Amino acid sequence: MTFSSSLELLKFHETAYTIYALMIISVVAWFGYNLTRKEAKSVVRIPFYTYMAFLVAAGVGHHIFTYNAIPWVSQDITRHEIKPDASYEFEIEKHKWVGIPKKITVQCGQTIEFNVKSRDLVYGFGLFRQDGTLVTQMQVNPGIDVNGILDSNDMLWTFNHNGVFDLTSTEYSGPEQYSEDGKKDLMLVKNWLEVVGCNEGGAK
Amino acid sequence: MSLMKNLINGTNFDADSLNALQKVTLRAVVMSFLFFGLVAIEGMIMKLVVTGPVNPLPEMFSHPAHYFSIMTVHPIVGIFGSTYQLVFAAFMFLVPFLTKKPLYSVKLANAVWILITVGTALAWIAAFVWQYAPLYTLYWPLPADTEQFSVVGGIVFIVGVALIMLGTFGFIYNIYATIFARVGVHKDKTTKELLISGFGIDGMLNLWHKLTGKPPYSKEPALALPVVAIFRGTVDTFLDAVVILSAGVLVLIYLLFDAGGHALDVTAIDALLYKNYFWWGLDLVADGLVLIYVAGSWYLLATLITGQKLFMENVARAALMLELLVSWMVWSHHLLADQGQPEMMKLISGEMVTAFELLTQGLALFITLVTLWKARPLKMTMELKYLLGGLVGFGLAVPAAIIQADMGMNRVLHNTQWIIMAHVHIALIVGLYMTLYSALYVLWPIVTNNTKMFSSKMSNIHFWMYLIGGIGMGAFGGMAGLDGMLRRHLYVHGEFNTLMILAAICGTMVLVAWVIFLLNIVLSVGIKGLIGIFMPAKDPTASYGIEPETIAENHKA
Numbered sequence: 137m138t139f140s141s142s143l144e145l146l147k148f149h150e151t152a153y154t155i156y157a158l159m160i161i162s163v164v165a166w167f168g169y170n171l172t173r174k175e176a177k178s179v180v181r182i183p184f185y186t187y188m189a190f191l192v193a194a195g196v197g198h199h200i201f202t203y204n205a206i207p208w209v210s211q212d213i214t215r216h217e218i219k220p221d222a223s224y225e226f227e228i229e230k231h232k233w234v235g236i237p238k239k240i241t242v243q244c245g246q247t248i249e250f251n252v253k254s255r256d257l258v259y260g261f262g263l264f265r266q267d268g269t270l271v272t273q274m275q276v277n278p279g280i281d282v283n284g285i286l287d288s289n290d291m292l293w294t295f296n297h298n299g300v301f302d303l304t305s306t307e308y309s310g311p312e313q314y315s316e317d318g319k320k321d322l323m324l325v326k327n328w329l330e331v332v333g334c335n336e337g338g339a340k
Numbered sequence: 341m342s343l344m345k346n347l348i349n350g351t352n353f354d355a356d357s358l359n360a361l362q363k364v365t366l367r368a369v370v371m372s373f374l375f376f377g378l379v380a381i382e383g384m385i386m387k388l389v390v391t392g393p394v395n396p397l398p399e400m401f402s403h404p405a406h407y408f409s410i411m412t413v414h415p416i417v418g419i420f421g422s423t424y425q426l427v428f429a430a431f432m433f434l435v436p437f438l439t440k441k442p443l444y445s446v447k448l449a450n451a452v453w454i455l456i457t458v459g460t461a462l463a464w465i466a467a468f469v470w471q472y473a474p475l476y477t478l479y480w481p482l483p484a485d486t487e488q489f490s491v492v493g494g495i496v497f498i499v500g501v502a503l504i505m506l507g508t509f510g511f512i513y514n515i516y517a518t519i520f521a522r523v524g525v526h527k528d529k530t531t532k533e534l535l536i537s538g539f540g541i542d543g544m545l546n547l548w549h550k551l552t553g554k555p556p557y558s559k560e561p562a563l564a565l566p567v568v569a570i571f572r573g574t575v576d577t578f579l580d581a582v583v584i585l586s587a588g589v590l591v592l593i594y595l596l597f598d599a600g601g602h603a604l605d606v607t608a609i610d611a612l613l614y615k616n617y618f619w620w621g622l623d624l625v626a627d628g629l630v631l632i633y634v635a636g637s638w639y640l641l642a643t644l645i646t647g648q649k650l651f652m653e654n655v656a657r658a659a660l661m662l663e664l665l666v667s668w669m670v671w672s673h674h675l676l677a678d679q680g681q682p683e684m685m686k687l688i689s690g691e692m693v694t695a696f697e698l699l700t701q702g703l704a705l706f707i708t709l710v711t712l713w714k715a716r717p718l719k720m721t722m723e724l725k726y727l728l729g730g731l732v733g734f735g736l737a738v739p740a741a742i743i744q745a746d747m748g749m750n751r752v753l754h755n756t757q758w759i760i761m762a763h764v765h766i767a768l769i770v771g772l773y774m775t776l777y778s779a780l781y782v783l784w785p786i787v788t789n790n791t792k793m794f795s796s797k798m799s800n801i802h803f804w805m806y807l808i809g810g811i812g813m814g815a816f817g818g819m820a821g822l823d824g825m826l827r828r829h830l831y832v833h834g835e836f837n838t839l840m841i842l843a844a845i846c847g848t849m850v851l852v853a854w855v856i857f858l859l860n861i862v863l864s865v866g867i868k869g870l871i872g873i874f875m876p877a878k879d880p881t882a883s884y885g886i887e888p889e890t891i892a893e894n895h896k897a
Contacts, residue, residue: 142752146822160735168728174717191702195695206748258479269824270752275678277611289679308828310488311404318402318832
């Protein structure tokens with residue numbers, strides 16, 4: 137099982153967690169009902185060490201599963217050894233993107249490097265689909281090294297589905313990110329990145 | 341007429357019959373529930389704003405400066421003004437009650453609730469009057485950004501938070517001074533024995549002796565298990581207070597220099613290092629003291645409700661120690677989206693150690709459920725209902741966070757409504773508060789000298805509205821997070837309209853439930869009684885002598 141986009145992952149996650157939530161609520165409700173009954177008998181005996189082993193397996197297994205099923209995990213860890221198809225470097229200052237390309241067009245399957253630097257506050261870098269769902273994101277921390285060079289906040293992302301994505305900051309950096317009446321996000325760049333060349337189901 | 345009579349005089353509540361310990365406990369409880377109402381109203385304002393054009397509130401609430409001011413004080417009022425007060429009050433009553441020793445100082449306990457109340461009020465005023473809004477995360481250098489925020493507002497806010505932390509130190513001192521006091525049953529105990537018990541080392545040694553076939557290290561541990569949990573959780577409360585206070589001092593220095601016309605260079609502080617330091621401390625609240633205090637409260641409630649010994653008590657004692665160590669090493673799960681954070685820290689602290697919380701909390705859940713199960717049949721009393729509600733809350737909230745504490749999932753869930761609603765709000769509103777309500781119903785007759793609750797119907801309505809509203813609000817908010825809704829962003833165009841309307845309906849249920857609960861309490865103690873709580877106690881006794889075992893008699897079916 138591999139998720140080719142964050143949307144697929146989110147759908148899987150929503151289904152899995154909903155099933156779990158309904159299950160835990162039902163179990164405690166059943167438990168509460170039977171607590172009051174004298175004749176209630178244990179339906180299943182859960183041995184303590186089996187339960188503990190299950191919790192350990194769930195905690196560790198979750199990460200092993202995502203490492204193997206979500207491609208951007210290993211890509212992120214080894215990103216400095218991967219040569220991207222294209223790189224974009226720009227800055228943020230006073231709630232404005234500085235040196236940002238007007239629009240980026242990405243060919244299906246390309247791996248892009250985004251390197252964003254902040255001159256003042258903590259911001260975020262987030263790409264959103266037209267329906268508002270999140271494609272990817274990272275935090276953009278400010279900072280200067282000993283040589284006076286701004287700290288990098290870099291990430292790689294491989295685009296496997298066609299789409300037009302908006303860009304905005306995903307981290308709060310004060311009310312000045314918005315117009316005074318709150319109706320406009322001043323860091324929002326509509327239709328900033330477009331992915332082309334993919335089949336309907338994703339990839340080339 | 342009878343309702344009016346109740347409103348003024350209560351049922352059979354007599355404030356004059358309360359001793360000093362009971363009064364100081366109730367004072368903090370009253371303030372805590374008043375702050376809970378404030379935080380529920382703030383939450384509803386923010387929920388209504390993001391419903392978009394259907395929002396019935398005046399336009400000013402949608403202005404970013406106003407909206408984010410509310411968002412800044414919402415957790416301060418909720419976590420410190422309400423939760424800390426309630427937990428501190430309960431523990432400053434329970435430690436003397438369980439150790440059968442007097443509280444070290446009632447005066448200090450009074451100072452605690454006054455400091456936290458004044459501090460919370462100051463932080464709220466800073467946001468309301470000066471719209472100081474760096475949010476509770478205080479990401480450097482935002483709190484010192486005087487281009488966006490008023491210097492005076494910032495100073496008032498930081499002074500408020502500092503007072504809360506001073507109150508917290510007062511609580512910590514009172515708890516440890518009481519535990520280590522060599523009076524009563526601890527007259528012949530040494531500090532070393534109390535320390536060994538407090539850290540749960542006796543539980544570990546008992547387990548080890550059992551495995552190696554030796555007789556138990558300690559047949560009768562010096563401290564009861566809930567006191568051990570309070571002891572352990574308070575270590576995290578201390579560390580957390582040190583971190584928050586020191587961050588506050590740093591911000592204050594920058595603001596004062598700015599006010600003096602000599603602004604300091606904000607780049608002198610490394611933003612990522614600061615983030616690590618601050619999250620290490622802040623996370624000790626969420627993943628440290630809350631989980632440890634809650635586990636201890638579950639154990640206490642399960643033993644009080646059933647009147648039986650806790651199932652696997654030595655394991656529980658040892659697990660509390662593990663929980664403490666885990667809580668010191670999990671903060672990196674807040675920095676999984678920070679690309680400058682070393683990958684090994686993300687992997688070990690952010691993912692692997694964090695996953696241990698599933699184990700420690702799962703263990704607490706298991707021990708509590710088995711203890712209850714072994715004592716069946718039990719009467720479905722209010723305290724038992726709330727305890728089960730609390731277990732559901734953490735059963736939902738902990739896995740929601742573990743899922744996100746993953747490098748793959750975090751990329752699409754970080755800073756979304758998922759974490760704040762499906763995890764934080766369900767953990768606090770349902771998990772923590774349901775547990776606290778359970779403790780309140782258990783302790784109510786003891787703290788109020790057997791005052792009759794005005795209406796059990798109102799208690800039941802409160803329970804169901806609160807449970808359904810709390811879970812519903814968290815669930816719909818969480819779903820919006822999955823749809824890409826950010827947690828610290830302003831949406832005024834109804835972008836996530838349907839889910840936000842549903843969340844607002846559920847939030848209203850929580851608010852109405854609070855009104856019903858408050859009314860029930862006021863009709864039980866009466867306005868005269870409420871005023872009497874704040875009058876000096878005629879009886880200066882700082883302890884309460886009822887044997888805990890007597891509580892269990894009320895729960896036998």
